[in-house]
Amino acid sequence: xxxxKFLKEQPLFADLAPETIxxxxxxxHVESYKRGDMIIAQGEPGWFLGVMLEGGxxxxxxxxxxxxxxxxxxxxxGVIGEMSLMTGxxxxxxxxxxxxxxxxxxxxxxxTRCLVANPQAIRFLSRMIAERFAERENVRVEAAxxxxxxxxxxGLSLRTREAMNLLVxxxxxSSIKYSFYDTADERGYAEGQIERIGQENASxxxxxxxxxxxxxxxxxxxxxxxxxxxxxxxxxxxxxLRDIKELSAIGHRVVHGGDRYSSAVVVDGEVIRAxxxxxxxxxxxxxxxxxGIKAAQEAFPGVPNVAVFDTAFHARMPPSAFLYALPYxxxxxxxxxxxGFHGTSHKYVSLAAATFLGKRVGELKxxxxxxxxxxxxxAIEHGRSVxxxxxxxxxxxxxxxxxxxxxxxxxxxxxARKEALTPDKLDELVNKRSGLLGLSGVSSDMREVQKxxxxxxxxxxxxxxxxxxxxxxxxxxxxxATGGLDxxxxxxxxxxxxxxxxxxxxxxxxxxxxxIDEEKNRGARLDxxxxxxxxxxxxxxxxxxxxxxxxxxxxxxTIRALGRDQVADxxxxxxxxxxxxxxxxxxxxxxxxxxxxxxxxxSLTARNELSQPGQFACEETVTLVGPRDRVExxxxxxxxxxxxxxxxxxxxxxALGIHAPIxxxxxxxxxxxxxxxxxxxxxxxxxxxxLAQRHIHMSPGEALSFGLRDRDVVQVKVQGGRELVFGDIAxxxxxxxxxxxxxxxxxxxxxxxxxxxxxxxxxxxxRRH
Numbered sequence: 001x002x003x004x005k006f007l008k009e010q011p012l013f014a015d016l017a018p019e020t021i022x023x024x025x026x027x028x029h030v031e032s033y034k035r036g037d038m039i040i041a042q043g044e045p046g047w048f049l050g051v052m053l054e055g056g057x058x059x060x061x062x063x064x065x066x067x068x069x070x071x072x073x074x075x076x077x078g079v080i081g082e083m084s085l086m087t088g089x090x091x092x093x094x095x096x097x098x099x100x101x102x103x104x105x106x107x108x109x110x111x112t113r114c115l116v117a118n119p120q121a122i123r124f125l126s127r128m129i130a131e132r133f134a135e136r137e138n139v140r141v142e143a144a145x146x147x148x149x150x151x152x153x154x155g156l157s158l159r160t161r162e163a164m165n166l167l168v169x170x171x172x173x174s175s176i177k178y179s180f181y182d183t184a185d186e187r188g189y190a191e192g193q194i195e196r197i198g199q200e201n202a203s204x205x206x207x208x209x210x211x212x213x214x215x216x217x218x219x220x221x222x223x224x225x226x227x228x229x230x231x232x233x234x235x236x237x238x239x240x241l242r243d244i245k246e247l248s249a250i251g252h253r254v255v256h257g258g259d260r261y262s263s264a265v266v267v268d269g270e271v272i273r274a275x276x277x278x279x280x281x282x283x284x285x286x287x288x289x290x291x292g293i294k295a296a297q298e299a300f301p302g303v304p305n306v307a308v309f310d311t312a313f314h315a316r317m318p319p320s321a322f323l324y325a326l327p328y329x330x331x332x333x334x335x336x337x338x339x340g341f342h343g344t345s346h347k348y349v350s351l352a353a354a355t356f357l358g359k360r361v362g363e364l365k366x367x368x369x370x371x372x373x374x375x376x377x378x379a380i381e382h383g384r385s386v387x388x389x390x391x392x393x394x395x396x397x398x399x400x401x402x403x404x405x406x407x408x409x410x411x412x413x414x415x416a417r418k419e420a421l422t423p424d425k426l427d428e429l430v431n432k433r434s435g436l437l438g439l440s441g442v443s444s445d446m447r448e449v450q451k452x453x454x455x456x457x458x459x460x461x462x463x464x465x466x467x468x469x470x471x472x473x474x475x476x477x478x479x480x481a482t483g484g485l486d487x488x489x490x491x492x493x494x495x496x497x498x499x500x501x502x503x504x505x506x507x508x509x510x511x512x513x514x515x516i517d518e519e520k521n522r523g524a525r526l527d528x529x530x531x532x533x534x535x536x537x538x539x540x541x542x543x544x545x546x547x548x549x550x551x552x553x554x555x556x557x558t559i560r561a562l563g564r565d566q567v568a569d570x571x572x573x574x575x576x577x578x579x580x581x582x583x584x585x586x587x588x589x590x591x592x593x594x595x596x597x598x599x600x601x602x603s604l605t606a607r608n609e610l611s612q613p614g615q616f617a618c619e620e621t622v623t624l625v626g627p628r629d630r631v632e633x634x635x636x637x638x639x640x641x642x643x644x645x646x647x648x649x650x651x652x653x654x655a656l657g658i659h660a661p662i663x664x665x666x667x668x669x670x671x672x673x674x675x676x677x678x679x680x681x682x683x684x685x686x687x688x689x690x691l692a693q694r695h696i697h698m699s700p701g702e703a704l705s706f707g708l709r710d711r712d713v714v715q716v717k718v719q720g721g722r723e724l725v726f727g728d729i730a731x732x733x734x735x736x737x738x739x740x741x742x743x744x745x746x747x748x749x750x751x752x753x754x755x756x757x758x759x760x761x762x763x764x765x766x767r768r769h
Contacts, residue, residue, distance in 0.1 A: 015120030033097040046084020047161040055101025126701035130735035154351040164248040171292025179551040206232040226295040251558035255285035257309030264557040267305040306558040313343030340388035346378040348553040349546040356531040367478040372492035373401035379478035387481040401444035404434035439463035468504035485541040513540030570707035577758035582748040597678025625675035628657025649746040663690040694729040697737035713766035718759035
């Protein structure tokens with residue numbers, strides 16, 4: 001068949017120029033399927049838009065009773081995969097060939113670059129998505145169950161629809177560690193390490209699928225080391241590439257991204273300047289990380305470089321968790337705050353644990369213990385870090401190999417005065433002479449400390465117990481931060497390798513719902529498995545030992561950053577104004593609570609319609625009663641909901657005397673309650689009080705025009721009495737929505753904004769897992 005002509009006749013492609021369609025065909029591929037073949041399975045990540053060329057297929061799900069339910073047919077010209085590309089959720093149905101058929105598979109990047117930029121294509125997809133949103137509501141439970149149980153819901157295996165060759169570089173002051181991934185074939189993995197850069201005896205060890213090589217390099221700098229790396233991976237005998245042009249992208253570990261980056265980013269001039277600025281907080285790491293980026297840019301011209309920050313995973317902690325109780329101007333002026341580290345590891349193991357448990361990471365409350373020569377703990381809720389043990393630098397928190405961890409600042413002032421210690425000497429004291437080494441007097445290596453403790457060395461035993469006590473203490477702090485616990489993770493060299501530390505760190509925590517099985521703990525091995533479970537009888541939380549793989553995670557984040565970079569182009573070229581609406585405090589009530597407050601059989605009275613179709617403000621109001629005070633005349637919004645919810649601002653939160661988390665509407669698990677008073681009764685709301693996260697309502701067509709998905713997080717520039725850029729704005733997509741940015745009264749007052757003003761989309765800040 002004449003594929004180009006066929007596509008030109010389809011609504012999705014009708015308005016595209018022939019040369020554009022030809023470009024789509026060139027960058028996509030046609031797959032043939034036999035009758036009964038699975039084209040895509042329910043729960044798989046959506047990587048492509050499928051266009052049926054010949055033959056037919058059907059979409060079906062397996063419901064909770066194990067019964068097959070047919071959703072519809074896919075005939076020539078029909079498309080599949082648009083909902084996953086739109087929402088970022090796993091595929092909600094199986095698509096199975098009914099006859100021998102051929103399907104055009106359009107990769108996600110081509111979909112974003114070529115189709116989403118076309119108004120006719122957007123209109124066609126919008127209508128289709130609107131129809132399928134209704135279908136999705138019916139299968140949401142089944143899709144969530146199946147999606148959570150999918151083999152690789154978070155892309156940790158690095159499978160991509162189009163083969164990619166990825167290089168991951170961790171550049172230090174005297175070494176370069178690197179890994180190579182072929183997303184089409186895991187057997188193509190290679191790794192290497194160049195050591196003693198800058199010295200007379202630099203060496204290079206490389207291991208790939210065709211064998212291992214070790215070479216002496218003599219004296220070389222980072223540029224020379226990068227040339228040795230290039231020679232190794234392109235070597236005709238042992239290499240993995242024929243030419244450097246086959247490389248798709250390079251991911252770099254960068255220690256500090258400041259408070260600017262909450263995800264990996266494609267490197268450009270602005271990113272380089274930001275890394276340089278953040279070097280003030282990581283003077284030993286950021287400059288050499290940047291040196292590696294520049295050496296890679298020179299060695300691999302034209303290949304995209306991506307910066308993956310250790311701090312990014314923690315960048316969205318709430319101010320109550322990241323602020324130090326110092327004069328506020330130190331934060332405002334100098335950005336003195338807690339940043340946290342090991343974020344790449346904490347994020348990786350949380351996703352690996354969620355995969356193992358067959359649940360979505362956003363549903364879990366997790367405490368991750370990364371225990372190695374450097375050690376930290378992260379409290380993770382809704383898939384994001386809400387607290388961590390490290391601070392502005394990696395010194396804060398747990399006892400480490402040579403770092404002190406938490407020390408009373410007064411101790412350092414005292415020592416500085418008593419021993420005339422300079423800032424450099426204090427730095428050396430807390431970073432290089434303390435920790436396990438300082439306490440034990442034996443070694444910074446936990447294995448050596450444990451050996452000495454077993455031989456009766458009192459100081460080594462003391463160091464082991466102090467280390468484990470500090471871990472146990474921070475586990476408790478993490479549980480307080482999350483308000484519950486579903487999974488406790490041990491990772492890192494000590495966390496994975498020391499059953500003794502795991503046992504000591506969890507001893508006495510049964511009262512908090514944490515217990516381990518001693519036999520499973522002693523026998524835990526991660527030689528082949530990614531996860532080992534050591535949960536004990538009666539434990540409410542699952543306890544897991546998870547192998548961390550930061551290099552793999554950097555490769556995964558590199559893939560995702562390249563996709564976000566394409567969205568950035570769409571945002572940059574779309575200056576559509578976004579209307580702003582200021583939301584005052586309000587309540588949503590369920591039927592039971594309407595009757596409790598206003599009387600049996602009572603119906604809410606609509607006062608005026610709101611901007612979102614079907615939503616209205618009611619004549620009725622209620623009074624909120626908290627431990628501290630009351631807030632009267634709180635408007636009820638209709639229609640009734642399945643679950644009651646109260647949305648307030650920080651000002652009202654303080655007045656009421658409660659701590660309400662920032663949440664998306666409807667996400668109420670773990671939120672506080674209060675008392676509601678109405679004309680006919682009073683009720684104690686057990687949960688449901690939130691500070692509404694800033695959010696933008698969008699229709700599918702509007703979201704497509706920006707290249708955005710449901711639950712993306714963006715930044716919006718607003719011109720008010722003073723120009724501000726609002727971040728952490730959640731995107732909510734539904735066919736019934738109309739474009740509008742919702743801010744609460746505190747946020748609007750801060751920027752001198754009133755309902756009716758508008759803003760413009762500035763950037764994609766974060767894309768969920």
